[in-house]
Amino acid sequence: SNPFEVKVNRQKFDILGRKTKNDVGLPGVSRSKAIKKRTHTLLKEYKEREKTNVFKDKRFGEYNTNITPEEKMIRRFALERQQNYGKKNIYNLNEDEELTHYGQSLAEIEKLNDIVDSDSDAEERGTLSAELTAAHFGGGGGLLRKKVSSGQQDEEEEKPKSRKELIEEMIAKSKQEKQERQTRRETALELTEKLDNDWKEIQALIARKPPKSERKDREAEKPKPDEYDMIVRELGFEMKAKPSERMKTEEELAKEEQARLQKLEADRLRRMRGIDEQADKKKPSHVSADDLADGFILDKDDRRLLSYKDGKINIENEEEEKEEEEEDEEGGEEDNENEEESEEESATEDEEGGAADSHSDLESDLESEEEASGNKVEKKHKTNKHESQNVEELDPKREAAKSELPYTFAVPESYETFKSLLAGRTIEQQLIILERIQKCNHPSLAVGNKAKLEKLFGFLLEYIGELATLDLPELRAIDKLVLPLYNLCQMFPEAASDSIKFILRDAAHDMEEIIEVKGRATFPGLDTLIYLKITSLLFPTSDFWHPVVTPAFMYMSQLLTKCRITTLQDVIKGLFICCLFLEYVSLSRRFVPELINFLLGVLHISLPKKQAQGYTVVHPFTPVGKNLELLLVCDKEDLESWQKHNLPLSIVTRLKETSRTEINHIRLSCLALCFDLIKRCAVLYESLPSFHEIMHPVRILLTQHVPVNEYPEKMQEWYHSALKELENKVKHYTPLICEKKKPVPLKQYTPKIVKVLEFGRKQAGSKKEQERKQLIQRHKRELKGAIREIRKDNQFLARMQLSEIMERDSARKRKVKELLGSLATQEGEWKAMKRKKWKN
DSSP states (O other): OOGGGOEEOOOSSOOTTOOOSOSEEOHHHHHHHHHHHHHHTHHHHHHTTTOOOOOOOOOTTTTOTTSOHHHHHHHHHHHHHHHTTSOSOTTOTTSSOOOEETTEEHHHHTTOOOOOOSSSOSSOOOOOOHHHHHHHHSTTGGGGSOOOOSTTSSSOOOOOOOHHHHHHHHHHHHHHHHHHHHHHHHHHHHHHHHHHHHHHHHHHHHOOOOOHHHHHHHHHHSOOOOHHHHHHHHHHHSOOOOOOOOOOOHHHHHHHHHHHHHHHHHHHHHHHHTOOHHHHSOOOOOOOTTOOSTTOOSSOOOOOOOOEETTEEOOHHHHHHHHHHHHHHHHHHHSOHHHHHHHHHHHHHHHHHHHHHHHTTTTSOOOOHHHHHHHHHHHHHHHHHHHHHHHHHHHHHHHHHHHSOOSOOOOOSSHHHHHHHHTTOOHHHHHHHHHHHHHHTOTTTOSTHHHHHHHHHHHHHHHHHHHHTSSSOOHHHHHHHHHHHHHHHHHOHHHHHHHHHHHHHHHHHHHHHHHHHHSSBOOOOHHHHHHHHHHHHHSOSSSSSOTTHHHHHHHHHHHHHHBOOOSHHHHHHHHHHHHHHHHHTTTTOOOOHHHHHHHHHHHHTTSOTTOOOOSOOOTTOOSSSSSOOTTOOOOHHHHHHOOOOOOOGGGGGGSTTSOHHHHHHHHHHHHHHHHHHHHHHHHHSTTSTTHHHHSHHHHHIIIIIOOGGGSOHHHHHHHHHHHHHHHSOOOOOOOOOOOOOOOOOOOOOOOOOOOOOOTTOOOOSSHHHHHHHHHHHHHHHHHHHHHHHHHHHHHHHHHHHHHHHHHHHHHHHHHHHHHHHHHHHHHHHHHHHHHHHHHO
């Protein structure tokens, strides 16, 4: 009716003979129809979403005729057990299943409904009779009921019995039942006694000891215990695990170690001073049987007996005693705190004991002063004899204690004190001193100990360098001192890295200064080489970058490239650095070109000058000039007498004192070491793609220039093993080749024939293809329609939910408004009443 609600669907072209369905659309009408349809279907389903009014039979297989009733029952029982498997309440232990015993529920049995008759024994149990129950617990109503006899049911009813008659009858019945039970019990006892007697008579005839053969057969017939049973019995007899003590922390262990060392040091000082341990201990004083301990006095009595000499008071004894006390106090101050406490305790115990002894018999009769003085002189003589004997015994103990190492050490403040502490000691004693310094000054024991031990690392490093610079370097001592150095490095890694970096920085600066002044550098001393070795032991060398190892790596590469080879000592030092390089890169397999170049140069200086060259030598080696035949040995006797030995690093300092034969042997050992290093490099770098190109100069030199036949047999073995490692490696890459492409054909002028399609129609190859395309198009259309309907349904439900929320909110606001209004009226009435009261 409304023209504005009509939508006209115009077509682009009018086609004759085609019927049009949707020329005119009514969107308002269709929208109202859709809303009405959704209110009858979707809204109704939304409102009844939590309501159910249909009973469904969910019993398993109820309407399935193919399953037998037994299978149905078994399956239903299994499903019921599965449903009850997961407990709804974890605290209700009896909800799973109902336990039964002979058909009766245990829950019912636990209610103790089984009442025992008081007259019957434990064996005879039962409930009360019906008459007794009716008489005692029926309230009396059952006593006056009319009882019908079994013989005269159809006749007239008899007269009811009185209460007295009923009770007498009931008592008679109970007595009769009791008598019957008694007789049954007596007969059963008589029968059992008779049976026992008969069995004893028969048993004497039956009892017969079987022979040994039968017993063996029976033992053989007995089944042997199973392995499982044996394991179960062993587990039963096994000891149960007991809880161990907890692991102590590092601080607790350090405190215990410090206390132990302090106690040992106090004992050593006591032995050194000749103080006997048994003298400090309190000796039990003799107590007589008549002593009632009435004379015990807590306070010390300082009174002394007067003594005269030549008419004057004798004060010398007092002065001597005071001097002895002062000496004891001075000696005690030198000891540690633990020793002072033990001495004070022993002194107080002696004083208390002496006081008790001196005052225990105050009431006794005193003798004359002459006898007392005579006894004192005798006692002094005896004590002097005992003291002289004790001194003789303690002299060897004192000497042993003096020669012992102290157990507690303070951390030295300077290098001089550290050096004096270790001077004159064996390497074992030095290790013990360093260990005790670390334990007594652990960082967890005091605040400043960390800084002190960090200084100790620097002192120990400097001491190792000093040992290496001696005329005869103590390499064994250095080897053992690396362990405490490693422990300190683990405790303080930052301080250790700073110390090593400082040494490396100084060495690098020294080398740069020498190059600026002289134009060429020399190899460093033995101490720097040992520091480089220690660096590999203290820090990880496989890291890509490390604050200590990376500078050491760079410094060693500079040594191999900048230091000129002029003497045999330089060759030995260079080979030592090559060994260090292989040790550094053993895990990371990092390529070091300086290492390969130096080994090539070492082989070059072992050849005579006239040899033709098909290889290039890199600095510091030169193809012509001085020092080219440093490792060349021409003496056949030396070649024949040579034997392979490891080159000690200390040989660098004593090459000048050696003979020519020994020098030739050292040259051959250097050459053998070079072959060994080449072999190790081949094993290490075999995975590199450019391995063959890197080792090509070395291979040429080994195959074409080295005079193998002149060397001893052992040297030839080293040579062949190195050459074999170089030649047996397979190439890991293929040479680059241009990629082959398919040739592009020439353009031809043949016309391309294309089928002309009719306009407006979708052409396909076959009927199946057309049906498939139609099906795809229909699926797309239906999918779009379904998505559109789902979207509209969601919008409709959202509107309904919003309307419900708004209705609830409006109802709540209305109720709140009513409540506030009622409260306002009450407040107004109350105020009006209050005003009236004030007016009155």
